[in-house]
Amino acid sequence: MTLAEILAGLFPQGHDVVVTDGLVLGTGTRPGGGVVHVLGVVEGAPLGIDGALKLAGKVLAIARSGDGTPILMPIDSASQRMSRHDELLGLNEYLAHLAKALMLAEAEGHPTLGLLYGRSAAGAFIATALATGHLVALPGAHPEVMDLPSMARVTKLSLDVLTEKARATAVFAPGLDNLVQTGAIHEIWNPQASLAEQLETRLAAPAAPGDRRDRLGAERGGRPLAAAIAERVASRVAEHA
Amino acid sequence: MSTVFEPEALSWYEGSARQRIAALVDPGSFREAVGPEERETSPHLALFDLPEQFDDGMIVGRATLDGARILVAAQEGRFMGGAVGEVHGAKLVGLLRAAKALGLDVLILFDTGGVRLQEANAGETAIAEIMRALVEARCAGARVVGLVGGRSGCYGGGGLIAGCCSALVVTEQGRISVTGPEVIETNRGVEEFDARDRALVWRTMGGKHRYLIGGADRFVDDSPGAFRNAVCEVLKGPGRLDLETLDAEQARLEGRLARFRTAGDAVAIWSSLGIDDAPAVPGLSTRAFRALAVCRENADDAR
């Protein structure tokens, strides 16, 4: 689906969303008349220091309003911008700042909903979609940490061998299903059904207490150990303390 | 007349994660949680016929520092380059969740190349969970201090986690970055980044540069004692994370971007900070460098 189709589906009442240099900003009107803030990275753009800062500034402005307006973050990005200049200026701080801003906005009562409909990768994925409180995806989305050819280079395994291994486990190969199985993506929306209804259902759902991605990963089999280990560490540390 | 160089007993850079913890916290105070004897190794490395490590390269537990209770996590940068896999990441998630519940400060001894490729999806998700748990712990009042001075630096997702910490202590060897030099070179060509030019790597991502642009809060010698002193100092400061903090960080990062948008190289940035002999910065001793670095961009506790 294109961004225009998605926005039209999400906001039949209309929206004022514009895309500039790969960043999407604006609001959409909800059926009941309220609005949803829309901000994200689209058109396969990489996320660099300026983009991250711009998005974070917007998120912080929303958070300061304290009106509880939800934030929807559509994502179809590349990875973080890979450049010497971005790193020179401290890209890690800019990306982390954006992620923190999203989490703070959520803590201030603005539900954050990631909507992955295209690609996303590595640090850009972490700083955007994975920093939202709830991440949904549309079929056709293609998240990846590293593509298989690059992985083949690093691991010195042939592409065939890697592809074969990818059949046995969800844990390393790119792709939507694999990240659903690890629990990174909470749910996949149905593009045939009304996106607006699915959005409203989601926004009406009570906020889940805490981060349950590791438990999802255990339930879905993509991350068999993470939840149990985290829990065990937390309880052992508490015992000692 | 120079004298013989006499190294301190333990170099942070050379030490193992366990040695670093032992030398950092109060002697004998560290209690590991889910230690190597529990053999919680990676369930995924066998698929690649790779050796496992009993602690999966992540050591977590509690300890005391100057008598105060703290939580500690340390990455072993030599095992899989300190990369974050499922178990490795989950241990830190659990520790940070405990920090929130217990209201205890946390030290993270970074040493990582980022996500572990052989379990990339698990590692990527774990980093997102770590960041969330870290932010929640900080919102609950815990300080989370990152220590960066290991062999593998603090790359990829590690750099993002570091960016969420309330304070960072770095050494000259410590590198903080998202994309590593080799990856930039592979993707963009050697003209963009010559990864073999190590001086370039360090002046772009190394501890001195990060300290000068306000990307780190303390710059210390490569020794546990130096880290300990700096950690004790920053633990006295505020670590609170709220909108005010992030507004201040927004202003700080906007200021940096405006000031150095056109700078092509670290040396140009250092010059514009007012350092007369900027090319000499990498060669300076810690003491000389800190004296010179009074003109640095301040981090203002805004992170």
Next chain:
Amino acid sequence: MERLSYTLDAPIPAGGTKSQAIVGVVASGNLEVLLERVLAPDRCTVEIATAAHGFGEVWAAVVADFVTRRAAGGLRIAINDGGARPDTVALRLAQGARLIAGDVP
């Protein structure tokens, strides 16, 4: 990975009272050695998981020398090996025996 396992008579009981010790890291040419005091003081077992295949004879010789020369009685030893050379293996084993004896912090 190749897995090897040895059970030996150990003439010298491990010193000290620590229940466990660990030395080394798993990296190319390096290894970790986990020692646990769980056996009778005249026995020693060594389990090895190694990335380097076909060195069984060498491991047997290194382990036998270690148990003869160092205080290894009572120890269950587990090794994860990243293809370390025998001299490194022998050194780590000796460091482990010293560590569990409490000679060094």
Next chain:
Amino acid sequence: MRDWATQKAARAARIAAGASFARGKVVQAADLVPFLGAVLRPGDRVCLEGDNQKQADLLADALAEVDPGVIHDLHMVQSGIVLPSHLDVFEKGIARRLDYSYSGPQAARIARMLYGGQIALGAVHTYLELFARYFIDLTPQVALIAAVSADRDGNLYTGPNTEDTPTVVEATSFKDGLVVAQVGEIVDRVPRVDIPGDRVHFVVEAGRPFHVEPLFTRDPGAITETQILTAMLAIKGLYAPYGIRRLNHGIGFNTAAIELLLPTYGEKLGLRGQICTHWALNPHPTLIPAIEAGWVEQIHCFGSEVGMDDYIAARPDVYFTGADGSLRSNRAFCQTAGLYACDLFIGSTLQMDLSGHSSTVTTNRIAGFGGAPNMGSDPRGRRHPSEPWLKAGAEAYPSTPAPLRRGRKLVVQIGETFGDGNVPLFVERLDALALAEKLDLPLAPVMVYGDDVTHIVTEEGIANLLLCRDADEREQAIRGVAGYTEIGRRRDAGLVARLRERGVIRRPEDLGIDPLDADRSLLAARSIKDLALASGGLYRPPSQFRNW
């Protein structure tokens, strides 16, 4: 009547041919390829200067571009096969025969080309041996050399990396050969005259310095505990008892560890002033802490080392320096010094057999020798006594009356029993023998012959071969320090125990060394940065060695 000056006439013809591309002696870099085409003749013996350090790289690249239809069948007589272009000339048919010494970086490619018959090999020499042949039967007709700067008369400044240049020029120019120099820049007045201008016929300005490989920089960060143990054994078990003051070190990490242990471990043993005072050695950065601690009286160098120039210039009491203040190195003289004036050579190898023969050749890699066979041999022409030399002689020939007893130079092989990738150091049969068979060579490329080796140091201990009385003892002494290699595991335990009682084999514990003390904290510097700091900022390491 016989013309007794044909060679002079030939050179005059070359100069005349080259002059059309030159203004005075100066040739433009852009004209280099046609210029070389004009001054060279098919079948010429050509010395293209290059050793394990400096390279006449501009000239090498140009030579590889000449038309093989015009210039072919050259006979290359040069120290180093190091740059890709050094082999390109063979691949293109410009050159055919080769006599050389060292080929480290091109070891794999030269092996393939030798097997493929693209190179007709004369011999692999040691440096001094090749230099000697320049004056007897391998005199170059054309020498293509490298210098830092030149004036318009052709006076050359070779700077700290003088290395082979004086020898090459001496042999070529005084036997009516043609000398062409590449220089970084042409100046009005050179800082010092290393080569007088009347020996140099053409000069080309490269506009950049010649390439130099930092071959002698060893990062202390990479030194292992086992290497430290071998270094402790060498210091306490060899340097101290023999009182080794005059010596040469190889370039491996074991010897770098020795250098870094002198101010710490050596100091603790009270050995300062007793050992390691006079050296034939390149300016190893790892020796800086020992120099600063007052261990070293003087050092003569084969070449320089990248980043060490300022440090050397600031320590003229230690190094040989010129009127301009910078290092004067000279490979031929330093090799001679290493051969005749040193009491010990210690270095590493890739393979050693049960007779003690060692080689760095494997079936896929032919690295050549460099200076090792010269350093690592007993000079039969030596006549001056010294304590270590006499003591070693007494151990080797106990029944010979002292006044007629030769001394022995200590030739020590040091290394871990297993190398990279768990490859054993000790083997039944050297790969060099297989290579000799495959290439039909009359002589296997053995780096150090077994009868020159006096001691072997591994982490298991020291074998003193001087004390072995027959081949069987010798074999068991070697097996006795061969660790867990197959050679080591197949030792005769009883005989090895007896050798140990006689002190032929000495274990760490026999020397009061606890292997668990072999810790990196013993190193006087644990990183390149430590070395730079120890030098007071005078040592400026090349970028690839930095982590700051």
